[in-house]
Amino acid sequence: MSPPASPPAAPPDYLARLNPEQRAAVETLDGPVLVLAGAGTGKTRVLTTRFAHLLVTRRAFPSQVLAVTFTNKAAREMKARVSAILGREVEGLWLGTFHALGARMLRRHAEHVGLKGNFTILDTDDQTRLLKQVMDASGVDLKRWPAPGLMAVVQRWKDRGLTPERVTPSEDSDYANGRARALYAQYQQRLRDLNAADFGDLLLHTTEILRTEPEVLAQYHRAFRYILVDEYQDTNLVQYLWLRLLAKGHGNICCVGDDDQSIYSWRGAEIENILRFEKDFPDAKVVRLERNYRSTRPILAAASGLIAHNAGRLGKTLRAGRDDAEGEKVRVVALWDSEEEARMVGERIEEAQRAGHPLSEVAILVRAGFQTRAFEERLITLGIPYRVVGGARFYERQEIRDALAYMRVLAQPSDDLAFERIVNVPKRGLGDSTIRALHELARIEKSSLAAAAERLALSPDGLRPRPRQALAELMRGFARWREQLPRDGHVVTVATLLDESGYTEMWKQDRSPEAPGRLENLKELLRALGEFESLAGFLDHVALVMENDEAAEGERVSLMTLHAAKGLEFDMVFLPGWEEGLFPSQRSLDEGGEKALEEERRLAYVGLTRARKLAVVSHAANRRVYGNWTASIPSRFIEELPDEHVAKEGGAAMERHRAATGAAGAFGSPFGLAAPRRPPTPRIYETGSWEVAERPARAERIAVGERVFHQKFGYGRVLAVEDDRLDIAFDKAGTRRVLDRFVEKA
DNA sequence: AGAATCTAAATTTTT
DNA sequence: TTTAGATTCT
Numbered sequence: 144m145s146p147p148a149s150p151p152a153a154p155p156d157y158l159a160r161l162n163p164e165q166r167a168a169v170e171t172l173d174g175p176v177l178v179l180a181g182a183g184t185g186k187t188r189v190l191t192t193r194f195a196h197l198l199v200t201r202r203a204f205p206s207q208v209l210a211v212t213f214t215n216k217a218a219r220e221m222k223a224r225v226s227a228i229l230g231r232e233v234e235g236l237w238l239g240t241f242h243a244l245g246a247r248m249l250r251r252h253a254e255h256v257g258l259k260g261n262f263t264i265l266d267t268d269d270q271t272r273l274l275k276q277v278m279d280a281s282g283v284d285l286k287r288w289p290a291p292g293l294m295a296v297v298q299r300w301k302d303r304g305l306t307p308e309r310v311t312p313s314e315d316s317d318y319a320n321g322r323a324r325a326l327y328a329q330y331q332q333r334l335r336d337l338n339a340a341d342f343g344d345l346l347l348h349t350t351e352i353l354r355t356e357p358e359v360l361a362q363y364h365r366a367f368r369y370i371l372v373d374e375y376q377d378t379n380l381v382q383y384l385w386l387r388l389l390a391k392g393h394g395n396i397c398c399v400g401d402d403d404q405s406i407y408s409w410r411g412a413e414i415e416n417i418l419r420f421e422k423d424f425p426d427a428k429v430v431r432l433e434r435n436y437r438s439t440r441p442i443l444a445a446a447s448g449l450i451a452h453n454a455g456r457l458g459k460t461l462r463a464g465r466d467d468a469e470g471e472k473v474r475v476v477a478l479w480d481s482e483e484e485a486r487m488v489g490e491r492i493e494e495a496q497r498a499g500h501p502l503s504e505v506a507i508l509v510r511a512g513f514q515t516r517a518f519e520e521r522l523i524t525l526g527i528p529y530r531v532v533g534g535a536r537f538y539e540r541q542e543i544r545d546a547l548a549y550m551r552v553l554a555q556p557s558d559d560l561a562f563e564r565i566v567n568v569p570k571r572g573l574g575d576s577t578i579r580a581l582h583e584l585a586r587i588e589k590s591s592l593a594a595a596a597e598r599l600a601l602s603p604d605g606l607r608p609r610p611r612q613a614l615a616e617l618m619r620g621f622a623r624w625r626e627q628l629p630r631d632g633h634v635v636t637v638a639t640l641l642d643e644s645g646y647t648e649m650w651k652q653d654r655s656p657e658a659p660g661r662l663e664n665l666k667e668l669l670r671a672l673g674e675f676e677s678l679a680g681f682l683d684h685v686a687l688v689m690e691n692d693e694a695a696e697g698e699r700v701s702l703m704t705l706h707a708a709k710g711l712e713f714d715m716v717f718l719p720g721w722e723e724g725l726f727p728s729q730r731s732l733d734e735g736g737e738k739a740l741e742e743e744r745r746l747a748y749v750g751l752t753r754a755r756k757l758a759v760v761s762h763a764a765n766r767r768v769y770g771n772w773t774a775s776i777p778s779r780f781i782e783e784l785p786d787e788h789v790a791k792e793g794g795a796a797m798e799r800h801r802a803a804t805g806a807a808g809a810f811g812s813p814f815g816l817a818a819p820r821r822p823p824t825p826r827i828y829e830t831g832s833w834e835v836a837e838r839p840a841r842a843e844r845i846a847v848g849e850r851v852f853h854q855k856f857g858y859g860r861v862l863a864v865e866d867d868r869l870d871i872a873f874d875k876a877g878t879r880r881v882l883d884r885f886v887e888k889a
Numbered sequence: 890a891g892a893a894t895c896t897a898a899a900t901t902t903t904t
Numbered sequence: 905t906t907t908a909g910a911t912t913c914t
Binding site: 286513 | 905906
């Protein structure tokens, strides 16, 4: 545990492996340091080496370094690499995400903001539901002012370190007729009543405590001698305030980042934080890392040429740091429509595969999540394995959230949000009216919903017999499981809970194709639970850390958004959909104007710099948008790529189209398409009757006595047919009357 | 209480 | 086109 007796005389080999700039960044230990690390310049290596260097030179014990990242992945990686350099596991670190570290501090000092140390951390879904309740109670018209809108306003305030008291009336949003601030205050009060904190609170409360409790602040000043920050360009104001408070005094703060890769302003990140660093921290040393070890010269030149169109940069030019940096020009491929684009990408991937390139080195990076579908379909057709990175996270899945809600109620009966989620899942006949009665009693008695449920289940009046018994049964269950917990341990108890509550049975009965996967996920959840000492520890972990660890291994093409691709690299990168409106996104431009355009451009820069050897940009003249074919013109970013590093290709279909029409096509005339020619659309309606088209003659007319399958009710036998209504005796769900189009032959 | 039907809306999402 | 949410029907 103690550092080596003395620093080695010769530079240790971990330093010898660095270039001069990297080494300066590692060895400048005292005072504020800003490391401007361009894409592919060894940022992570600098950060981890610096951390290790602090320990090796005995400047600090592991517990005296505060190291902050944005993602759990980055935190894990840093820990692993520091351990690798030191040749041993390091323990007692304050290394983690802003939120995880915030939570850790807040648990120690929760009472300063009216919480208890065992507060629950709410996820986004809970947050919105709670806010909705608050708005509803205040008589806000939720149609006119949807809760997610106010949630965004509140989050932005929290991102800026503004408690309700700190929001000045002039800063009040006009959301909900200028009542936003008042609603925010009520929402915060509700959180306190529930002993809960949302993600934003983890930093907001912690910063507020550091601001107002000098002895707490002093405690941390004594504790941390050095601060390391990753991805500084993505910090928001409250994170900045938090860091500045903690760094006050010794000023030993080292921030690593790249202003050209700031792409999260819509989440409250303030690029100004990094632009202002030298003013905020006087006497700061700035180190620029510009030697890129990742990409070929043409890729770097194209990316540099593009990003040069942005104003207000700190200024940095990537230089090729590899000896073998020569390579192919960036391809820009013009295509007739989005289907052709997907085909082109598929074909080139097949070619690459035949040429022996591993699929794990190929990525398709899109602006928005929905764009992945077209490529998925194409890859499935071609039989090319792929994975979609990002997307639905493990803990956001319905069955996981339900199971977690059960666990939360088990651990904290007062967790109303969790209770409400599971009270009627599986269906227990406890509908709106029962829930309303629970809320009412809880309000009158100032108790939790669970406590109200106990009372209502026991009292003879207030509820009809059936719901009352169902409720009593559920509450008996919880009493039993809670008693079982210390005896059998959390894993066994939770397993029992999920079985006895009928939750697993619900999915076993479910005939939908996803059901088996959901049961699998529940098993996975239990496995994960087993890795923790206690239920509370696990719930904390889940709220802060749980992510989809979908097997990254294997020979698969990666499909993801540009945002998700930051920090990754691939030999071959496809960048489809570079069209005005899509990329840059019209929505962004409408909201953020010139600033937003620059952020979109940074996103393009991030995309290009993911490629080691080949980048293929493409755009289509026609694209289906929400089901309608729409004409589009190439993205302005394409013109901004320096010509000499780009090779333009027509694309096979585009050429064919030109040949067939004799037209210059979409990209010959200055204003794009003269007439938005629609790609051939299937026109089934013109020949057939509407009925035929709409309901393609039920080839499978269902007759009495047949076995059928229904999405909700599962398998059953038809008892009677009456026009389009069928009476069916379901195996599990009893006899019901359903519409014929909801069943199919079994 | 629960299913069927209608209706708007539609990025990016490290925690 | 797809999807979530609200509304209406049974």
